[in-house]
Amino acid sequence: MRILSKTQLxxxxxxxxxxxxxxxxxxxxPKRVQLGSNRVGWVxxxxxxxxxxxxxxx
Numbered sequence: 001m002r003i004l005s006k007t008q009l010x011x012x013x014x015x016x017x018x019x020x021x022x023x024x025x026x027x028x029x030p031k032r033v034q035l036g037s038n039r040v041g042w043v044x045x046x047x048x049x050x051x052x053x054x055x056x057x058x
Contacts, residue, residue, distance in 0.1 A: 003033060003041035012047060 006017060013020065023029035030046035 002044040003035070004044050004047060005041055009042050009047065012051065 004012070009020070010017070015023070020029060024031055030042055030050055032040040032042055035041050
């Protein structure tokens with residue numbers, strides 16, 4: 001399992017951090033993982049599955 005940083009996530013998903021936060025809050029994007037008091041990340045497999053779903057739906 002690999003955890004993506006905000007920078008790595010932005011390379012995969014071309015949305016602004018604010019839009020990703022809105023999608024997370026709406027339950028439409030994988031939830032972030034709190035790694036520390038000031039550090040978050042996303043599970044790479046969950047993000048890739050989310051992207052694959054978008055590709056399959058087009």
